[in-house]
Amino acid sequence: MVVFRRSPMGLLHYARQPVSRSVFLESQRRLLSLTSCRYNNSHIDDNKNKKKLKNVFQANSNKVVRKPKTKEELARERFEEQLKSPNRFVRWGAIARSEKFSKGMTKYMIGAYVIFLIYGLFFTKKLFAKDKELERLLKKQEEGNANEYETLRIKELKGKLRRRDELKLEEYKKMQEEGVENFDDIQVQNFDQNKLNEQILPARDTTNFYQGKAGEYDKAINMEEKVIFLGKRRKWLMKHCQGDVLEVSCGTGRNIKYLDMSRINSITFLDSSENMMEITHKKFREKFPKYKKAAFVVGKAENLVDLAEKGKPSLENESEKQVKYDTIVEAFGLCSHEDPVKALNNFGKLLKPDGRIILLEHGRGQYDFVNKMLDNRAEKRLNTWGCRWNLDLGEVLDDSDLELVEEKRTHLGTTWCIVAKRKGDAKKKGELGFVEKYLQSSIRKRMESFEKNDSTESKKELGPITPVSKS
Ligand SMILES: C[S@@+](CC[C@H](N)C(=O)[O-])C[C@H]1O[C@@H](n2cnc3c(N)ncnc32)[C@H](O)[C@@H]1O
Structure with missing residues (x-):
């Protein structure tokens, strides 16, 4: 079958091109359906209809009739266009x-999975x-036999260097390399930063400084604390308070507003500055006017142990009535103590x-650039705060x-959130980490069972040696 199709090059020029029979029939069918649709509702009789149809057919016979593209074809075309797109994101997407x-x-994924498995095994x-x-x-x-290197290695293995x-x-x-x-x-030799770094100023008694600062302390510090959302950290500190508490x-009692007295049996406040303590006392009494088991110690x-001894009620069985606490909290105190290690002990x-x-403190950060900044302004900070x-x-x-028990650091490592306990006391259930709680013990058990199996297998393999009889 041969039809004439208009050449794209010119209107008068007709090229003779072969078209498949099915395409030709399809084009005729579509044309007929189009025209019949157009004339279906007219009131012209059949003969007239046929005549018109013939005319239409003749009039349209020299037009190109293309088969409409299917959805798939259109998508394919669009996809191929996208593959050649000048926009790299469209191209990469395609x-x-x-x-x-x-x-x-798929190959890469399988490869990556295998590598992941091998890595997991080695890990x-x-x-x-x-x-x-x-x-x-x-x-x-x-x-008691560990040398200094081994003690340091313990810290390294615990990630606490x-x-x-x-x-x-x-x-x-x-030395090992040698x-x-x-x-x-x-x-x-020791490399103690607090002793060797000259920009970490020596500890001193700050009582007089805070005596003078008390009046303006709250107003001056408010803005700084708001900027770094310190309220959230104070809340964290005080939510640990339970039983007999010592702050x-x-x-100036900035933590009082976070106290939950329903969990507290008694509370003692301690500060070396009387003026600061007066403000704490006022704030506490405003919030809890009727609370009886509160003490305010300057x-x-x-000297805490001596102070506790003095405050101890003189009873016959004194050891039973020693002043001891369930929770001791301190916020931003260690940095202003004369002997912070003694205080902690x-x-x-x-x-x-x-x-x-529970401690909320500030100190050196986790990055050198931060520490340099702190070092450079250390003197100014000491004089101001x-x-x-x-x-x-x-x-x-x-x-x-x-x-x-816990050491969390924020603000580039400069804010320290610490939970500590006496050496030898057991950790509570909630204080065990995920690895400690589940993985370490299960890995150990599994590996030990493998080791046991291996040793029994090797024993079996060796077996008793049977004597070879000589004939
Ligand atoms: C930076 S202020 C912190 C105050 C408060 N904890 C807070 O979070 O706002 C330090 C406080 O520690 C007190 N202080 C300094 N040395 C002390 C010491 N050796 N024993 C007890 N308190 C001390 C000061 O009087 C001052 O009130």
């Missing part, structure tokens, strides 16, 4: 949808090896078994007799 790409991706093995090493070193430490520890460990690793294997008789360095945290001495010490804001609190905490 490539990502292409069949070739998705086939390739678990490494974790187990670290766990074993930690166990061995802890045992040695318990027996301070700056001074990192510097020490570097020295030990240098071939030294036993560090039993070796002790590397050290209470200042004194230093460094006193907290430990006055803590009931299972009691907790009476505190050493660039103190390495990690060192202070590690030098104390306390054991950390």
Whole structure:
């Protein structure tokens, strides 16, 4: 079958092109349906209809009749256009949808999954090896035989190295590279930041400073605290208060509004500045006018044990009635103490078994650029606020007799949220981390069972040696 189709090049020029029979029939059918539709409702009789139809047919016979594209074809065309699009995002989108790409991706995905599995296996093995090493070193430490390197390695394995520890460990690793294997008789020099860094100013008695500052303290600090959303942290600190509570360095009582007295049996406030304490007393009485079990003590945290002795009721069975606390809290106090380590040790001495010490403090951050900034303004800060804001609190905490349960840091590491307990007291259920609670023990059990199986298998393989009889 041959039809004439108008050439795209010119109106008068007709090219003779072969068209398949099915295409031709389809075009005729569509034309007929079009015309019949147009004439269906007219009141012209059949003959007239046929005549008109013939005319229409003849009139349209020289037009190109194209088969309409299916949805799939249109989508395909659009997709091919997108593949050539000058806009790279459209082009990449089209490539990502292409069949070739998705086939390739499946291969990559399988590959990545295999790599992930292999990595997971090595990771678990490494974790187990670290766990074993930690166990061995802890045992040695318990027996009192761990050398300094091993103590530092314990900290490294627990992810609790301070700056001074990192510097020490570097020295030990240098020695290791030089071939030294036993560090039993070796002790590397100390790199204490709080002693060696001259920009961390020496501790001092700040009582007089706060005596003078008390009147303007709240007004001056309000804005700074709002900017860094400190209210949220204070809330965190005070939500731990339960039972018999001691707040050290209470200042002007800025934490009082976060107290939940329904969980508290008694509360004692301590501060070295009388003027600061007066403001605390006023705020507390305004909020809880009828609360009876509250005490307001002016004194230093460094003398806390003596103060507690003095406050002790003189009863026959004194040891039973020792003044001890379930919760000891302190906010931004360590930076203004004369001897922060002594103060922390006193907290430990006055803590009931299972009691907790909760600290909200500020100190050195986690980044060098932050610490430089703190160092450069350390003197100005001390003169304005009476505190050493660039103190390495990690060192202070590690030098104390306390054991950390939780250490969270915000504001680029400069705000320290600490939960501590007496050494030897067990952790509470809620204080165990996910790894500690579930993974470590299960990995250990599983690996130990593998080890047991391996050793029994190897014993079986060796078996009893049967004597070979000579004939
Ligand atoms: C920076 S202010 C913090 C006050 C309050 N805790 C707060 O969060 O706003 C430090 C407070 O610690 C007190 N302080 C300084 N040295 C102290 C010490 N050795 N024992 C007890 N309190 C002390 C000061 O009097 C002052 O009230």
